[in-house]
Amino acid sequence: MSTAAGPEIPDFPVARAPGCPFDPPPVWQALRNNAPVSKVRLWDGSTPWLVTRYADQRALLADPRVSVDSGRPGYPHLSPHGGGSNLGFLRMDDPEHSRLRRLVTAPFAVKRIEAMRPMVQKIVDDLVDGLLTGPKPVDLVEAFALPVPTLVISELLGVPYSDHQFFQENSTAVIRRTATMEERTAAGRNLGEYLGELVGRKLAEPRDDVLSELAARIKAGDLTHREATQIGVLLLIAGHETTANMIALGTVALMEHPNQLELLRRTDDPHVVATAVEELLRYLHITHNGMQRVAVDDIDIAGLTVHAGEGLLMLNEVGNRDPEAFPEAPDTLDITRDARHHIAFGFGVHQCLGQSLARMELQVVYSTLHRRIPTLRRAVGLDRIPFKHDAFIYGVHELPVTW
Amino acid sequence: MKVTIEQDRCIGTGQCVLAASSVFDQRDEDGIVVLLDDNPPADQADGVRRAAMVCPALAIRLAE
Ligand code: HEM
Ligand code: SF4
Numbered sequence: 001m002s003t004a005a006g007p008e009i010p011d012f013p014v015a016r017a018p019g020c021p022f023d024p025p026p027v028w029q030a031l032r033n034n035a036p037v038s039k040v041r042l043w044d045g046s047t048p049w050l051v052t053r054y055a056d057q058r059a060l061l062a063d064p065r066v067s068v069d070s071g072r073p074g075y076p077h078l079s080p081h082g083g084g085s086n087l088g089f090l091r092m093d094d095p096e097h098s099r100l101r102r103l104v105t106a107p108f109a110v111k112r113i114e115a116m117r118p119m120v121q122k123i124v125d126d127l128v129d130g131l132l133t134g135p136k137p138v139d140l141v142e143a144f145a146l147p148v149p150t151l152v153i154s155e156l157l158g159v160p161y162s163d164h165q166f167f168q169e170n171s172t173a174v175i176r177r178t179a180t181m182e183e184r185t186a187a188g189r190n191l192g193e194y195l196g197e198l199v200g201r202k203l204a205e206p207r208d209d210v211l212s213e214l215a216a217r218i219k220a221g222d223l224t225h226r227e228a229t230q231i232g233v234l235l236l237i238a239g240h241e242t243t244a245n246m247i248a249l250g251t252v253a254l255m256e257h258p259n260q261l262e263l264l265r266r267t268d269d270p271h272v273v274a275t276a277v278e279e280l281l282r283y284l285h286i287t288h289n290g291m292q293r294v295a296v297d298d299i300d301i302a303g304l305t306v307h308a309g310e311g312l313l314m315l316n317e318v319g320n321r322d323p324e325a326f327p328e329a330p331d332t333l334d335i336t337r338d339a340r341h342h343i344a345f346g347f348g349v350h351q352c353l354g355q356s357l358a359r360m361e362l363q364v365v366y367s368t369l370h371r372r373i374p375t376l377r378r379a380v381g382l383d384r385i386p387f388k389h390d391a392f393i394y395g396v397h398e399l400p401v402t403w
Numbered sequence: 404m405k406v407t408i409e410q411d412r413c414i415g416t417g418q419c420v421l422a423a424s425s426v427f428d429q430r431d432e433d434g435i436v437v438l439l440d441d442n443p444p445a446d447q448a449d450g451v452r453r454a455a456m457v458c459p460a461l462a463i464r465l466a467e
Pocket of ligand 1: 089090091101153234235238239240242243246286287291292344345346347349350351352353354355357358
Protein backbone atom coordinates (compact mmCIF):
# COMPACT_ATOMS: atom_id res chain seq x y z
CA MET A 1 0.00 0.00 0.00
CA SER A 2 1.18 3.49 -0.80
CA THR A 3 2.43 5.49 2.18
CA ALA A 4 3.03 8.73 0.32
CA ALA A 5 2.12 11.32 2.92
CA GLY A 6 2.72 14.57 1.13
CA PRO A 7 0.72 17.61 2.25
CA GLU A 8 -0.86 17.72 -1.20
CA ILE A 9 -3.19 14.83 -0.35
CA PRO A 10 -6.52 16.41 0.61
CA ASP A 11 -8.49 15.39 3.70
CA PHE A 12 -11.72 13.44 3.29
CA PRO A 13 -14.53 14.09 4.00
CA VAL A 14 -14.98 17.85 3.93
CA ALA A 15 -18.15 19.87 4.36
CA ARG A 16 -19.99 21.34 1.40
CA ALA A 17 -19.10 24.96 0.62
CA PRO A 18 -20.89 27.63 2.69
CA GLY A 19 -23.96 28.89 0.86
CA CYS A 20 -24.03 25.84 -1.46
CA PRO A 21 -25.88 23.24 0.60
CA PHE A 22 -26.92 21.23 -2.48
CA ASP A 23 -23.56 20.98 -4.21
CA PRO A 24 -20.73 18.51 -3.60
CA PRO A 25 -17.56 20.17 -2.26
CA PRO A 26 -15.84 22.01 -5.17
CA VAL A 27 -12.54 20.28 -4.38
CA TRP A 28 -13.97 16.89 -5.44
CA GLN A 29 -15.69 18.31 -8.50
CA ALA A 30 -12.28 19.70 -9.54
CA LEU A 31 -10.64 16.31 -9.00
CA ARG A 32 -13.14 14.70 -11.35
CA ASN A 33 -11.78 16.88 -14.13
CA ASN A 34 -8.09 16.76 -13.21
CA ALA A 35 -7.37 13.48 -11.42
CA PRO A 36 -10.46 11.29 -11.47
CA VAL A 37 -8.86 8.57 -9.35
CA SER A 38 -6.65 10.12 -6.69
CA LYS A 39 -5.60 9.71 -3.08
CA VAL A 40 -7.33 11.37 -0.16
CA ARG A 41 -6.47 11.24 3.53
CA LEU A 42 -8.86 9.93 6.18
CA TRP A 43 -8.94 10.70 9.93
CA ASP A 44 -6.58 7.75 10.63
CA GLY A 45 -3.94 8.88 8.11
CA SER A 46 -4.84 6.16 5.62
CA THR A 47 -4.97 7.21 1.98
CA PRO A 48 -7.61 5.40 -0.07
CA TRP A 49 -8.41 6.28 -3.67
CA LEU A 50 -11.23 8.72 -4.31
CA VAL A 51 -13.08 7.84 -7.51
CA THR A 52 -15.04 10.77 -8.92
CA ARG A 53 -16.06 9.93 -12.50
CA TYR A 54 -19.44 8.35 -13.24
CA ALA A 55 -18.11 5.71 -15.64
CA ASP A 56 -15.27 4.65 -13.32
CA GLN A 57 -17.65 4.39 -10.37
CA ARG A 58 -20.05 2.19 -12.30
CA ALA A 59 -17.22 0.00 -13.55
CA LEU A 60 -15.70 -0.48 -10.08
CA LEU A 61 -19.02 -0.96 -8.27
CA ALA A 62 -19.89 -3.76 -10.69
CA ASP A 63 -16.43 -5.35 -10.48
CA PRO A 64 -16.15 -8.61 -8.52
CA ARG A 65 -12.55 -7.69 -7.61
CA VAL A 66 -13.99 -4.97 -5.36
CA SER A 67 -15.17 -5.91 -1.86
CA VAL A 68 -17.56 -4.31 0.65
CA ASP A 69 -16.16 -6.31 3.57
CA SER A 70 -15.26 -3.73 6.23
CA GLY A 71 -13.16 -6.35 8.04
CA ARG A 72 -10.57 -6.48 5.24
CA PRO A 73 -7.30 -4.59 5.71
CA GLY A 74 -7.29 -1.44 3.62
CA TYR A 75 -11.05 -0.88 3.85
CA PRO A 76 -11.54 2.89 4.22
CA HIS A 77 -13.18 3.53 7.61
CA LEU A 78 -14.77 6.96 7.77
CA SER A 79 -14.72 7.28 11.54
CA PRO A 80 -12.73 5.89 14.47
CA HIS A 81 -15.79 4.16 15.84
CA GLY A 82 -16.37 1.42 13.36
CA GLY A 83 -19.72 1.78 11.72
CA GLY A 84 -21.36 -0.59 9.38
CA SER A 85 -21.18 -3.45 11.85
CA ASN A 86 -24.98 -3.47 12.03
CA LEU A 87 -25.50 -3.35 8.33
CA GLY A 88 -25.81 -7.08 7.64
CA PHE A 89 -25.46 -8.10 3.99
CA LEU A 90 -24.66 -4.52 2.97
CA ARG A 91 -21.15 -5.32 4.25
CA MET A 92 -20.92 -8.88 2.86
CA ASP A 93 -19.61 -10.07 -0.48
CA ASP A 94 -21.20 -12.63 -2.77
CA PRO A 95 -22.11 -15.44 -2.57
CA GLU A 96 -23.17 -14.84 1.07
CA HIS A 97 -24.61 -11.42 0.23
CA SER A 98 -26.67 -12.74 -2.64
CA ARG A 99 -28.02 -15.69 -0.63
CA LEU A 100 -29.32 -13.35 2.10
CA ARG A 101 -30.50 -10.54 -0.18
CA ARG A 102 -32.59 -12.91 -2.29
CA LEU A 103 -34.51 -14.03 0.77
CA VAL A 104 -35.84 -10.52 1.27
CA THR A 105 -36.11 -9.19 -2.29
CA ALA A 106 -39.70 -10.23 -3.05
CA PRO A 107 -41.43 -7.58 -0.88
CA PHE A 108 -39.45 -4.84 -2.64
CA ALA A 109 -40.44 -5.91 -6.16
CA VAL A 110 -42.00 -3.12 -8.23
CA LYS A 111 -45.50 -4.62 -8.30
CA ARG A 112 -45.67 -5.24 -4.58
CA ILE A 113 -44.47 -1.73 -3.84
CA GLU A 114 -47.03 -0.28 -6.28
CA ALA A 115 -49.75 -2.12 -4.35
CA MET A 116 -48.69 -0.13 -1.27
CA ARG A 117 -49.20 3.25 -2.96
CA PRO A 118 -52.76 3.84 -1.64
CA MET A 119 -51.56 3.07 1.89
CA VAL A 120 -48.68 5.54 1.53
CA GLN A 121 -51.01 8.16 0.02
CA LYS A 122 -53.26 7.82 3.06
CA ILE A 123 -50.34 8.18 5.47
CA VAL A 124 -49.16 11.31 3.64
CA ASP A 125 -52.68 12.79 3.47
CA ASP A 126 -53.26 12.21 7.18
CA LEU A 127 -49.96 13.86 8.06
CA VAL A 128 -50.75 16.85 5.80
CA ASP A 129 -54.17 17.13 7.53
CA GLY A 130 -52.25 17.20 10.81
CA LEU A 131 -49.98 19.98 9.55
CA LEU A 132 -52.90 22.06 8.30
CA THR A 133 -54.80 21.84 11.58
CA GLY A 134 -51.71 22.20 13.78
CA PRO A 135 -49.65 25.19 14.90
CA LYS A 136 -47.26 27.05 12.62
CA PRO A 137 -44.42 27.49 12.08
CA VAL A 138 -43.67 23.81 12.48
CA ASP A 139 -40.56 21.67 12.05
CA LEU A 140 -41.26 19.74 8.85
CA VAL A 141 -38.66 17.09 9.71
CA GLU A 142 -40.33 16.15 12.97
CA ALA A 143 -43.92 16.61 11.82
CA PHE A 144 -43.70 15.11 8.34
CA ALA A 145 -40.39 14.02 6.82
CA LEU A 146 -39.54 11.47 9.52
CA PRO A 147 -43.04 10.11 10.24
CA VAL A 148 -43.80 9.28 6.56
CA PRO A 149 -41.05 6.68 5.99
CA THR A 150 -41.12 5.54 9.60
CA LEU A 151 -44.83 4.73 9.38
CA VAL A 152 -44.34 3.06 6.01
CA ILE A 153 -41.40 0.87 7.01
CA SER A 154 -43.14 -0.05 10.29
CA GLU A 155 -46.16 -1.15 8.33
CA LEU A 156 -44.10 -3.09 5.79
CA LEU A 157 -41.91 -4.86 8.34
CA GLY A 158 -44.62 -5.32 10.94
CA VAL A 159 -42.93 -3.23 13.63
CA PRO A 160 -45.35 -1.45 16.00
CA TYR A 161 -45.23 2.27 15.17
CA SER A 162 -45.75 2.98 18.87
CA ASP A 163 -42.09 1.98 19.33
CA HIS A 164 -40.86 4.51 16.76
CA GLN A 165 -39.18 6.81 19.30
CA PHE A 166 -37.04 3.90 20.43
CA PHE A 167 -35.99 2.68 16.99
CA GLN A 168 -35.54 6.17 15.57
CA GLU A 169 -33.18 7.16 18.36
CA ASN A 170 -31.18 3.97 18.07
CA SER A 171 -30.99 4.06 14.25
CA THR A 172 -29.78 7.64 14.38
CA ALA A 173 -27.02 6.63 16.80
CA VAL A 174 -25.90 3.81 14.49
CA ILE A 175 -25.40 6.13 11.53
CA ARG A 176 -24.22 9.33 13.25
CA ARG A 177 -20.61 9.88 12.24
CA THR A 178 -19.80 11.49 15.60
CA ALA A 179 -21.33 8.74 17.74
CA THR A 180 -18.83 7.07 20.07
CA MET A 181 -18.02 3.39 19.79
CA GLU A 182 -20.01 2.76 22.98
CA GLU A 183 -23.06 4.64 21.72
CA ARG A 184 -23.02 2.86 18.41
CA THR A 185 -22.52 -0.59 19.90
CA ALA A 186 -25.27 -0.02 22.46
CA ALA A 187 -27.68 1.25 19.81
CA GLY A 188 -26.94 -1.71 17.56
CA ARG A 189 -27.46 -4.10 20.47
CA ASN A 190 -30.74 -2.43 21.43
CA LEU A 191 -32.08 -2.73 17.90
CA GLY A 192 -30.86 -6.33 17.64
CA GLU A 193 -32.55 -7.35 20.89
CA TYR A 194 -35.74 -5.55 19.93
CA LEU A 195 -35.99 -7.09 16.46
CA GLY A 196 -34.83 -10.51 17.67
CA GLU A 197 -37.73 -10.58 20.06
CA LEU A 198 -40.15 -9.31 17.46
CA VAL A 199 -39.07 -12.01 14.98
CA GLY A 200 -39.69 -14.52 17.79
CA ARG A 201 -43.25 -13.24 18.15
CA LYS A 202 -43.81 -13.50 14.37
CA LEU A 203 -42.61 -17.11 14.52
CA ALA A 204 -45.40 -17.84 16.97
CA GLU A 205 -48.03 -15.59 15.40
CA PRO A 206 -47.29 -14.78 11.75
CA ARG A 207 -48.92 -11.73 10.21
CA ASP A 208 -48.92 -10.30 6.70
CA ASP A 209 -45.58 -8.48 6.93
CA VAL A 210 -41.90 -8.81 6.05
CA LEU A 211 -40.72 -9.91 9.50
CA SER A 212 -43.25 -12.76 9.32
CA GLU A 213 -41.87 -13.68 5.88
CA LEU A 214 -38.41 -13.80 7.44
CA ALA A 215 -39.80 -15.91 10.29
CA ALA A 216 -41.18 -18.34 7.71
CA ARG A 217 -37.68 -18.56 6.20
CA ILE A 218 -36.34 -19.52 9.62
CA LYS A 219 -38.91 -22.30 9.85
CA ALA A 220 -37.99 -23.47 6.36
CA GLY A 221 -34.34 -23.65 7.41
CA ASP A 222 -33.19 -20.93 4.98
CA LEU A 223 -32.16 -18.44 7.67
CA THR A 224 -31.02 -18.50 11.27
CA HIS A 225 -32.88 -16.37 13.81
CA ARG A 226 -29.76 -14.21 14.05
CA GLU A 227 -29.58 -13.63 10.30
CA ALA A 228 -33.27 -12.76 10.16
CA THR A 229 -32.79 -10.29 13.00
CA GLN A 230 -29.81 -8.72 11.25
CA ILE A 231 -31.83 -8.26 8.07
CA GLY A 232 -34.65 -6.69 10.09
CA VAL A 233 -32.22 -4.21 11.67
CA LEU A 234 -30.73 -3.32 8.28
CA LEU A 235 -34.16 -2.70 6.73
CA LEU A 236 -35.32 -0.63 9.65
CA ILE A 237 -32.22 1.58 9.61
CA ALA A 238 -31.98 1.87 5.82
CA GLY A 239 -35.71 2.26 5.41
CA HIS A 240 -36.54 5.44 7.27
CA GLU A 241 -33.55 7.70 7.79
CA THR A 242 -32.62 7.84 4.09
CA THR A 243 -36.07 8.65 2.77
CA ALA A 244 -36.72 11.13 5.59
CA ASN A 245 -33.63 13.08 4.60
CA MET A 246 -34.59 13.04 0.92
CA ILE A 247 -38.05 14.37 1.77
CA ALA A 248 -36.72 17.27 3.84
CA LEU A 249 -33.73 18.11 1.65
CA GLY A 250 -35.84 17.86 -1.50
CA THR A 251 -38.35 20.26 0.00
CA VAL A 252 -35.62 22.80 0.83
CA ALA A 253 -34.19 22.47 -2.68
CA LEU A 254 -37.57 22.89 -4.37
CA MET A 255 -38.26 26.01 -2.30
CA GLU A 256 -34.96 27.44 -3.58
CA HIS A 257 -36.04 26.66 -7.16
CA PRO A 258 -39.55 28.13 -7.35
CA ASN A 259 -39.91 27.57 -11.10
CA GLN A 260 -39.21 23.89 -10.71
CA LEU A 261 -41.56 23.67 -7.75
CA GLU A 262 -44.28 25.32 -9.81
CA LEU A 263 -43.90 22.70 -12.56
CA LEU A 264 -44.29 19.96 -10.00
CA ARG A 265 -47.24 21.60 -8.25
CA ARG A 266 -49.20 22.11 -11.45
CA THR A 267 -48.92 18.59 -12.79
CA ASP A 268 -51.10 15.59 -12.18
CA ASP A 269 -49.08 13.47 -14.60
CA PRO A 270 -47.38 10.64 -12.68
CA HIS A 271 -44.66 10.51 -15.33
CA VAL A 272 -43.69 14.13 -14.70
CA VAL A 273 -43.55 13.46 -10.95
CA ALA A 274 -41.48 10.29 -11.43
CA THR A 275 -39.01 12.17 -13.65
CA ALA A 276 -38.72 14.92 -11.04
CA VAL A 277 -37.97 12.39 -8.30
CA GLU A 278 -35.11 10.87 -10.33
CA GLU A 279 -33.61 14.32 -10.86
CA LEU A 280 -33.91 15.20 -7.18
CA LEU A 281 -32.14 11.95 -6.31
CA ARG A 282 -29.38 12.73 -8.80
CA TYR A 283 -28.97 16.33 -7.75
CA LEU A 284 -29.23 16.15 -3.97
CA HIS A 285 -27.34 13.14 -2.72
CA ILE A 286 -27.98 12.31 0.87
CA THR A 287 -25.16 9.71 0.65
CA HIS A 288 -22.63 12.53 0.63
CA ASN A 289 -19.73 10.38 1.84
CA GLY A 290 -20.04 8.01 -1.08
CA MET A 291 -19.58 4.26 -0.91
CA GLN A 292 -16.63 2.50 0.68
CA ARG A 293 -14.88 -0.46 -0.91
CA VAL A 294 -11.53 -2.27 -0.93
CA ALA A 295 -9.76 -3.83 -3.91
CA VAL A 296 -9.05 -7.56 -3.53
CA ASP A 297 -6.99 -7.75 -6.71
CA ASP A 298 -5.01 -5.29 -8.84
CA ILE A 299 -7.34 -3.24 -11.03
CA ASP A 300 -6.42 -0.93 -13.88
CA ILE A 301 -8.63 2.13 -13.95
CA ALA A 302 -8.33 5.64 -15.39
CA GLY A 303 -4.75 5.01 -16.51
CA LEU A 304 -3.43 3.80 -13.17
CA THR A 305 -3.38 0.63 -11.10
CA VAL A 306 -5.29 0.23 -7.86
CA HIS A 307 -3.51 -2.52 -5.95
CA ALA A 308 -5.06 -5.34 -3.96
CA GLY A 309 -5.65 -4.16 -0.39
CA GLU A 310 -6.12 -0.49 -1.27
CA GLY A 311 -9.27 1.34 -0.23
CA LEU A 312 -11.71 2.89 -2.67
CA LEU A 313 -14.24 5.67 -2.09
CA MET A 314 -16.86 6.02 -4.79
CA LEU A 315 -18.21 9.53 -4.49
CA ASN A 316 -21.48 9.05 -6.32
CA GLU A 317 -22.62 12.63 -5.62
CA VAL A 318 -19.78 13.82 -7.86
CA GLY A 319 -20.33 11.04 -10.40
CA ASN A 320 -23.91 12.21 -10.72
CA ARG A 321 -22.67 15.68 -11.70
CA ASP A 322 -20.36 14.27 -14.39
CA PRO A 323 -20.99 16.03 -17.74
CA GLU A 324 -20.02 12.80 -19.54
CA ALA A 325 -23.16 11.20 -18.10
CA PHE A 326 -25.38 14.27 -17.77
CA PRO A 327 -24.26 16.52 -20.61
CA GLU A 328 -26.68 19.37 -20.06
CA ALA A 329 -25.77 21.64 -17.15
CA PRO A 330 -25.18 18.83 -14.64
CA ASP A 331 -24.93 21.27 -11.72
CA THR A 332 -28.40 22.61 -12.38
CA LEU A 333 -31.58 21.13 -10.91
CA ASP A 334 -33.84 20.41 -13.88
CA ILE A 335 -36.79 18.21 -12.97
CA THR A 336 -37.65 17.63 -16.62
CA ARG A 337 -34.28 15.99 -17.32
CA ASP A 338 -34.14 12.24 -17.94
CA ALA A 339 -31.89 11.32 -15.00
CA ARG A 340 -32.87 7.68 -14.61
CA HIS A 341 -29.31 6.43 -15.07
CA HIS A 342 -28.12 8.24 -11.92
CA ILE A 343 -26.26 6.26 -9.29
CA ALA A 344 -27.81 7.78 -6.18
CA PHE A 345 -28.88 4.24 -5.23
CA GLY A 346 -25.40 2.90 -5.99
CA PHE A 347 -24.52 0.38 -8.69
CA GLY A 348 -23.51 -3.27 -8.82
CA VAL A 349 -24.93 -6.04 -6.67
CA HIS A 350 -25.39 -3.81 -3.62
CA GLN A 351 -27.58 -1.31 -5.39
CA CYS A 352 -30.33 -0.18 -3.04
CA LEU A 353 -32.82 -2.90 -2.23
CA GLY A 354 -35.44 -0.36 -1.14
CA GLN A 355 -35.24 1.86 -4.22
CA SER A 356 -38.75 1.13 -5.54
CA LEU A 357 -40.17 1.89 -2.12
CA ALA A 358 -38.13 5.08 -1.81
CA ARG A 359 -39.18 6.22 -5.29
CA MET A 360 -42.84 5.59 -4.62
CA GLU A 361 -42.76 7.37 -1.25
CA LEU A 362 -40.99 10.38 -2.73
CA GLN A 363 -43.42 10.53 -5.65
CA VAL A 364 -46.39 10.55 -3.29
CA VAL A 365 -44.77 13.08 -0.96
CA TYR A 366 -43.57 15.67 -3.47
CA SER A 367 -46.77 15.52 -5.49
CA THR A 368 -49.03 15.79 -2.44
CA LEU A 369 -47.29 18.16 -0.05
CA HIS A 370 -46.90 21.13 -2.39
CA ARG A 371 -50.25 20.65 -4.07
CA ARG A 372 -52.11 20.60 -0.79
CA ILE A 373 -50.07 23.39 0.83
CA PRO A 374 -49.24 25.61 -2.16
CA THR A 375 -47.86 28.44 -0.04
CA LEU A 376 -45.52 26.21 1.97
CA ARG A 377 -42.30 28.13 2.67
CA ARG A 378 -39.30 28.31 4.98
CA ALA A 379 -39.97 30.08 8.27
CA VAL A 380 -36.28 31.04 8.62
CA GLY A 381 -33.51 32.07 6.21
CA LEU A 382 -31.59 29.40 4.32
CA ASP A 383 -28.51 30.30 6.38
CA ARG A 384 -30.37 29.36 9.57
CA ILE A 385 -31.21 25.83 8.40
CA PRO A 386 -28.89 23.29 10.06
CA PHE A 387 -27.56 20.97 7.34
CA LYS A 388 -26.22 17.56 8.40
CA HIS A 389 -22.58 17.98 7.43
CA ASP A 390 -21.60 15.68 10.31
CA ALA A 391 -23.77 12.64 9.50
CA PHE A 392 -23.14 9.69 7.18
CA ILE A 393 -26.47 10.56 5.61
CA TYR A 394 -26.84 14.20 4.56
CA GLY A 395 -30.01 16.22 5.04
CA VAL A 396 -31.32 18.83 7.46
CA HIS A 397 -31.64 18.47 11.23
CA GLU A 398 -34.59 20.80 11.27
CA LEU A 399 -36.76 22.61 8.73
CA PRO A 400 -39.06 25.26 10.22
CA VAL A 401 -41.86 25.96 7.72
CA THR A 402 -45.01 28.00 7.54
CA TRP A 403 -47.70 28.72 4.91
CA MET B 404 -33.75 -7.04 -31.21
CA LYS B 405 -32.84 -10.18 -29.25
CA VAL B 406 -32.86 -9.99 -25.45
CA THR B 407 -31.26 -12.43 -23.02
CA ILE B 408 -31.18 -12.30 -19.24
CA GLU B 409 -28.99 -13.93 -16.62
CA GLN B 410 -31.15 -14.70 -13.63
CA ASP B 411 -28.12 -15.78 -11.58
CA ARG B 412 -26.72 -12.27 -11.73
CA CYS B 413 -30.01 -10.44 -11.10
CA ILE B 414 -30.47 -8.72 -7.73
CA GLY B 415 -34.14 -7.88 -8.17
CA THR B 416 -34.05 -4.09 -8.33
CA GLY B 417 -36.94 -3.95 -10.77
CA GLN B 418 -35.30 -1.19 -12.80
CA CYS B 419 -35.87 -3.18 -15.99
CA VAL B 420 -39.58 -3.43 -15.16
CA LEU B 421 -39.77 0.34 -14.77
CA ALA B 422 -38.03 0.79 -18.12
CA ALA B 423 -39.98 -1.80 -20.17
CA SER B 424 -42.82 -3.51 -18.33
CA SER B 425 -44.05 -5.45 -21.33
CA VAL B 426 -40.64 -7.09 -21.72
CA PHE B 427 -39.48 -7.64 -18.14
CA ASP B 428 -41.24 -8.80 -14.99
CA GLN B 429 -40.16 -10.03 -11.55
CA ARG B 430 -40.84 -13.46 -10.04
CA ASP B 431 -43.36 -13.36 -7.20
CA GLU B 432 -41.32 -15.57 -4.90
CA ASP B 433 -38.00 -13.72 -4.98
CA GLY B 434 -38.22 -10.62 -7.17
CA ILE B 435 -35.78 -12.02 -9.75
CA VAL B 436 -36.20 -10.92 -13.37
CA VAL B 437 -38.27 -12.88 -15.89
CA LEU B 438 -38.28 -12.22 -19.60
CA LEU B 439 -41.75 -11.82 -21.06
CA ASP B 440 -40.62 -11.27 -24.63
CA ASP B 441 -37.18 -12.20 -25.96
CA ASN B 442 -37.81 -10.52 -29.29
CA PRO B 443 -39.62 -7.29 -28.46
CA PRO B 444 -41.17 -5.09 -31.16
CA ALA B 445 -39.42 -1.95 -32.36
CA ASP B 446 -41.57 0.36 -30.26
CA GLN B 447 -40.08 -1.27 -27.14
CA ALA B 448 -36.48 -0.86 -28.24
CA ASP B 449 -35.77 2.37 -26.34
CA GLY B 450 -37.14 0.99 -23.09
CA VAL B 451 -35.20 -2.25 -23.46
CA ARG B 452 -31.95 -0.40 -24.19
CA ARG B 453 -32.61 1.76 -21.16
CA ALA B 454 -33.18 -1.37 -19.05
CA ALA B 455 -29.88 -2.87 -20.16
CA MET B 456 -28.12 0.40 -19.38
CA VAL B 457 -29.48 0.86 -15.87
CA CYS B 458 -29.40 -2.78 -14.77
CA PRO B 459 -26.90 -2.63 -11.88
CA ALA B 460 -26.09 -6.33 -12.12
CA LEU B 461 -25.30 -6.31 -15.85
CA ALA B 462 -27.83 -9.11 -16.22
CA ILE B 463 -29.43 -7.96 -19.49
CA ARG B 464 -27.79 -8.56 -22.89
CA LEU B 465 -28.97 -7.23 -26.23
CA ALA B 466 -28.24 -8.26 -29.77
CA GLU B 467 -29.63 -5.71 -32.20
C1 HEM C 1 -33.97 7.96 -0.98
C2 HEM C 1 -33.75 6.97 -0.25
C3 HEM C 1 -32.58 6.03 -0.34
C4 HEM C 1 -31.31 6.22 -0.84
C5 HEM C 1 -30.71 7.47 -1.47
C6 HEM C 1 -30.61 4.96 -0.67
C7 HEM C 1 -29.30 4.74 -1.07
C8 HEM C 1 -28.66 3.52 -1.01
C9 HEM C 1 -27.33 3.26 -1.54
C10 HEM C 1 -26.43 4.29 -2.21
C11 HEM C 1 -27.05 1.95 -1.32
C12 HEM C 1 -25.78 1.21 -1.74
C13 HEM C 1 -24.73 1.25 -0.68
C14 HEM C 1 -23.44 0.62 -1.15
O1 HEM C 1 -23.36 0.10 -2.27
O2 HEM C 1 -22.46 0.65 -0.38
C15 HEM C 1 -28.19 1.38 -0.64
C16 HEM C 1 -28.27 0.07 -0.23
C17 HEM C 1 -29.34 -0.45 0.48
N1 HEM C 1 -30.54 0.20 0.75
FE1 HEM C 1 -31.04 2.08 0.24
N2 HEM C 1 -31.45 4.05 -0.08
C18 HEM C 1 -32.66 4.66 0.13
C19 HEM C 1 -33.79 4.10 0.68
C20 HEM C 1 -33.88 2.81 1.14
C21 HEM C 1 -35.06 2.19 1.68
C22 HEM C 1 -36.42 2.85 1.80
C23 HEM C 1 -34.70 0.91 2.04
C24 HEM C 1 -35.49 -0.22 2.64
C25 HEM C 1 -36.52 -0.40 3.11
C26 HEM C 1 -33.32 0.72 1.71
C27 HEM C 1 -32.61 -0.44 1.90
C28 HEM C 1 -31.34 -0.68 1.46
C29 HEM C 1 -30.63 -1.94 1.64
C30 HEM C 1 -31.17 -3.17 2.35
C31 HEM C 1 -29.38 -1.79 1.03
C32 HEM C 1 -28.26 -2.83 0.95
C33 HEM C 1 -28.35 -3.57 -0.35
C34 HEM C 1 -27.24 -4.59 -0.54
O3 HEM C 1 -26.18 -4.50 0.11
O4 HEM C 1 -27.42 -5.51 -1.36
N3 HEM C 1 -32.85 1.89 1.15
N4 HEM C 1 -29.17 2.35 -0.49
S1 SF4 D 1 -32.65 -4.30 -13.59
FE1 SF4 D 1 -31.21 -6.02 -13.59
S2 SF4 D 1 -30.92 -6.52 -11.43
FE2 SF4 D 1 -32.74 -5.26 -11.55
S3 SF4 D 1 -34.44 -6.73 -11.70
FE3 SF4 D 1 -33.86 -6.17 -13.80
S4 SF4 D 1 -32.38 -7.72 -14.39
FE4 SF4 D 1 -32.55 -7.84 -12.18
